[in-house]
Amino acid sequence: MQIQCVLDDIPLQAIKTGMLADAPTLQTILQTLKAFYPEGKAMPPLVIDPVMVSTSGHSLLESSANALIKEELVPLAAMITPNVPEAELLLGLERGSITSLDTMLSAAEGISKLGARATLVKGGHCKFSVGDVLALAKTQQDPDSLYIRWDAGIGPDQPAILHLDNTEALEQQDVVVDVLYLRNPKEDGVAKIALFVRPRLETTSTHGTGCTLSAALACAFAQGLNPFDATVQATRYSHQAIATAPRIGKGHGPLNHGHSIVARIIPQPTPVNPYPFVSALINSCPGLWRDYVEHPFVTQIAAGTLPAESFVHYLKQDYIYLKHYARAHGLLAAKSVTFSGAGAAATIVLHIVRESQxxxxxxxxxxxxxxxxxxxxxxxxxxxxxxxxxxVGYQGDDFMLIIAVASCLLGYAEVGKRLLAAGANTEGNPYKRWEMRSLANSRVDTDSCEPARWIEDYGGVEFQEATRRGIDLMEQRAAHDPPSTSRFAQLQDVWERCVRLEIGFWDMGLKP
Known part of the structure; x- marks a missing residue:
């Protein structure tokens, strides 16, 4: 028997079952596993993809095999990975019973009682929004019982500037939610229930998504990961396989299973991650980034509560900084190797000179x-x-200098976009009107521009478009000359230092 040959020949680290089709096939697998791993002999982690109903809704398992899966196979498993229709079958529910996050959580808990170490209910059949997930989080009385993992650039803490093309409010954005239920969360994860949330992809490349996920889970278990960490790795792999899948023919096409074996420091752009280089920079120091864009100096400006002496103190130092900012862009012009690059940097210098007045x-x-x-x-x-x-400008090349000045551009754009979206208080706010800085590739006509409204201008269309041009420039440079591991570490170090220095600059503003 083929299975027996593999078991005899190779020391297995994990096992996965796929489409079993009927009861005789299932009986053969059960007999083989129980014979090779008798009571007292540890079995490698077993991942069960029940494969009862396909993503497209077709039945893939004879009804006679259903009881065998529930009663004999599932108790052997480290994890079972039903989709929503399969979860309904396993629980004896009517088709269409699971439609909400609450019913998904109940289903995961119910299936866990069949005996698997962990249960992952896949939510691709259900349509949820970010708002649905946030609403569920608010209803949880015990925050330690529920963990929400936002991934692939979605969620309330993700930088707004990475979604400049998305006109939907955050709460309205469509997401896919997988629910992981752990019988022993202290050993296997961070909470009894974990939600894995990522953007919903509009694609026809979905053939074999469940098989891909369960195979990725088996690989993660073989590496020694616990159920939670295995799910983190496997869901991320599967999402990227769908996002980067080639469009082949008609109907439901294949995934890009080879995306992870191509040596890339920066992943390919996708519809849900159009700016992978900038995203990688920001997410290399997420805590620092939050400290920067949610700094007390900014929040007090938004509320109109910043002491006047602090603001004046800041304005004086900002004037000095503008001189150096102009010098930096003059150096950038000298470092540029194209006329377009030199011209753009020179234009910014002229903008800064006008802004100084x-x-x-x-x-x-x-x-x-x-x-x-x-x-x-x-x-x-x-x-x-x-x-x-x-x-940085003297020691490095023009790209390093672009990264050095980028933290100012991206940070101000992020703050403006956030405050505008949150409805920051501008009525009667003494800081409502503030000059708009001509940061990296801004096209503001400062000759005719009166002191502009700070919150509205930094969050408004003109400055956000300037930010898009700056981001596009960095993405184009990274795509044209993909950074090596050491090169990206160098750029990342420059970025992190400048974010820290931006925080220090605002710290200074609070201490006149």
Whole structure:
């Protein structure tokens, strides 16, 4: 027998079952497993993909085999991975009974009672939104019993600037939710119930998605991962296989199973991750990024509660920083190897020069004279940030310098977009009107622009389009010359240092 030959020849680390079709086939598998792994001999982790109903809704298992799966095969399993119709069959429910997150959670708990170590109910058949997941989280009385893992660029903590083309509100975005139920969460994961949430992909490349996921789970178990970590790895692999799948022929096409074996530091762009390079930079230090874009200086500006002396103190140092920012873009022009690159950098320098006069005029409204601006001592936070950017420019190439100035562009765009989307208080807010900075590739006409509304302008169309151009530039550079591991680590280090320096600059603003 073929199965027996494999068992005799190779020390197995994991086992997966697929489409078993009928009772005789299932009986053969059960007899073989029980003979080779008698009581007292440990069986490798067994992943059961019940394959009762296909993604397209076709029945794939004779009804006579259903009881055998539930009563004899499932108790042997490390994990069972039914889709929603299969979960309904396993529980004896009517078709269409599982339609909500609550019913998915109940189904996962019910199936777990059949004896598997872990149960993963796949939610591709159900349509949910980010708002549905957030609403469920609010109803949980015990937060330790439910863990939500947002993945593939979705979720409330994901940078808004990575979704510039998405006009839907966050809560309305469609997602797929898989529900993992663990019988022993202390050993196997982080909570009894874990939700794996990712964007719903509009694609016809879905042939074999369940088989792909269960195979990926078996590989993860073979590496020694626990059920939770195995699910993290397998769902991410499967999602990317769908997202990067080639469109072949008509109907439901195949997945891209080879995406993970191609040596790429930066993944290919997909509809749900159009900016993989910038996404990789931001997600290389997510905690720092949140500290930057949710800084108390920003939140107090949004609420209109920032002390006036702090704002004036900040404006003075920002004027000094503008001089260095202009110098950095002058250096970028010198470093550029194309006319377009040199021209873009030179244009930004001219914008900054015009902005400096706007800054002087604006400071006058806060009682700061031009003489006071010019005589203000440069503080350590300003000097450290400016000198580091210039140092990067002198030591590295133009791409490193682009990354060094990018944290300012992306951070201000993120803050503006977030505050505008959240309905920040602008009525009567003394910081509502603030000059709009001509950051990286901005096309703001500063000659005719009065002091603009800070929240509305940084979150508005014009600045967000400027941000898109900056992001597109970085993505094009990364795609044209894909960074090696060491090169990306170098760029990542520059990015992280500049994010830290941006935080330090706002820290300084709070301490006049």
């Amino acid at each position: 706007m800054h002087v005029d604006y400071c006058a409204k806060w009682g700061v004279t031009p003489k006071e601006l010019e005589s203000t001592p440069e503080l350590p936070a300003t000097a450290a940030y400016a000198r580091y950017i210039m140092d």
